[in-house]
Amino acid sequence: MFPSVFSGGIIAKAVRHGLLDVQVHNLRDYATDKHQQVDDRPFGGEEGMVFKPEPVFAAVEAVRGSAETAVYLLSPSGRRFDDCLAREMAGRPRVVLICGRYEGVDERVSGNLVTDEISIGDYVLTGGELPAMVVIDAAARHIPGVVGKEGSVRKESFADGLLDYPQYTRPRDFRGLTVPEVLFSGDHKKIEVWRRRKALEKTRRRRPDLLARLSLSPEDRMLLDETQEERNEQ
Ligand code: 4GX
16 A cells, blocks of 8 residues: 555655655564464454554564654544644654554553554544555655745645635636736735735634634734624625
8 A cells, every 4th residue: 555655756756865764564574473463353352353462562663773763553542643743753763653454453552562642533444554644744744855845835734823825826817717916916025915814814714723723923813803804894
């Protein structure tokens, strides 16, 4: 699954440039019994299978290098993954991501080997591989040099806790749908203020939870109050 995602695009390019390295390890290679069994039936009964502790411990201990290395388990019961955590990971020299399958992993793994459990959202997938790829992709973007221009990470959503402002490209008139005049004004300060206002407005409308977490500057407050007034006039 991993090469299908990481053998092309921005991540592959970053790997070629030595900005990051992605290594995939097969848990089965660390199985200790002759059947190379990595899962077993849960004690106490119930359907399904659980990852045995021995192969997971052996695999993580073999690849983590230092015992200080952060080890994350992808799991629906984990801490919600967000761009803040992505940035935190990007700052680490190495992270280990454990991808579980079935009903999960033996609790002694989560309790004694894992630094943090991470969830990418409130839905249940068939394995931790897709979440791991999501996490790697989001974290990689924060490694300096991975995303083309320094600014393209900074100016995008979440860098400042706001959603993106609207973007337009040619043509200026598409089926009668036109581009806001301000973008042709050549007045960079005016454009910057317009974009900021649009980002604030959109965030308030779509993600009031994000806005509530921010401490807005007096300038931002004013921009939002202006749009509030415009709405009241309508
Ligand atoms: N965000 N899954 C992991 C197996 C499992 C269960 C419990 C460890 C503990 C998911 C998510 C997710 C499905 C990946 C169950 N492993 N992971 N898998 N949402 O749904 O991260």
